[in-house]
Amino acid sequence: xxxxxxxPKAFETFLKERGKEVKSPEDFTQALKEFIEWVNSQQENAxxxxxxxxxxxxxxxxxxxxxFQKAGVALNLMxxxxxxxxxxxxxxxxxxx
Numbered sequence: 442x443x444x445x446x447x448x449p450k451a452f453e454t455f456l457k458e459r460g461k462e463v464k465s466p467e468d469f470t471q472a473l474k475e476f477i478e479w480v481n482s483q484q485e486n487a488x489x490x491x492x493x494x495x496x497x498x499x500x501x502x503x504x505x506x507x508x509f510q511k512a513g514v515a516l517n518l519m520x521x522x523x524x525x526x527x528x529x530x531x532x533x534x535x536x537x538x
Contacts, residue, residue: 476522480515487512 459475490508493500 473522477519480519483512483515 487508490500490505494505
């Protein structure tokens with residue numbers, strides 16, 4: 442089974458959902474920081490659910506699966522954003538001055 446790539450507009454959609462537009466490098470840095478914090482919060486939510494299950498608390502199976510999938514998708518999105526940033530940086534390095 443092949444998994445397709447993440448929509449390149451996903452980061453832009455993430456910003457629009459929060460009512461923000463990138464206008465300057467500082468805005469981009471802040472948006473990237475907020476994005477990383479959001480991914481971290483998704484990972485923390487999944488960790489809390491996992492710990493609750495391990496403690497024997499009554500956690501619905503569907504909630505656990507949904508939280509794990511959300512955390513996985515968020516992490517994959519962050520990896521894809523990182524890859525695109527690295528590709529852009531490498532392209533800048535290859536440019537002739």
